Amino acid sequence: MKCERRDSIGNHIVDIDGCLRATNHSSVSAENIRALGGFPTRNLAVWVEIYGESWLLGPLDRVELDADTVAFFRTRADAPVDFVFNRAERTTIALAA
Numbered sequence: 001m002k003c004e005r006r007d008s009i010g011n012h013i014v015d016i017d018g019c020l021r022a023t024n025h026s027s028v029s030a031e032n033i034r035a036l037g038g039f040p041t042r043n044l045a046v047w048v049e050i051y052g053e054s055w056l057l058g059p060l061d062r063v064e065l066d067a068d069t070v071a072f073f074r075t076r077a078d079a080p081v082d083f084v085f086n087r088a089e090r091t092t093i094a095l096a097a
Helices: 030-037
Strands: 012-016 019-023 027-029 045-050 053-056 062-064 071-076 092-094
Touching: 012 030, 019 030, 027 030, 030 045, 030 071
Parallel strands: 012 071, 062 092
Antiparallel strands: 012 019, 027 062, 045 053, 045 071
16 A cells, blocks of 8 residues: 555654554654653653663653664653652663664
8 A cells, every 4th residue: 555645654663562653753752752652641651662671761851763763662650669760961862773
């Protein structure tokens, strides 16, 4: 099947809890991931998975997306008990192709 409207698909593919979503944003935040996944709550922690390791995204963190790679994100209702998020600076994570 040929796609007539390529702009409706999105340039970047992300996997959110096993569901594929598309976006035209070249970088995303935890808030963007919650919106793409259709999650209404801000209490949901968003984790990015890179090479088998999970990284918690803070409120100021962004993940740069690559058009040739699917980015994997997982959501969890809460962070581990011993985890304290106190980083004030913004971090950008670049996904290597």
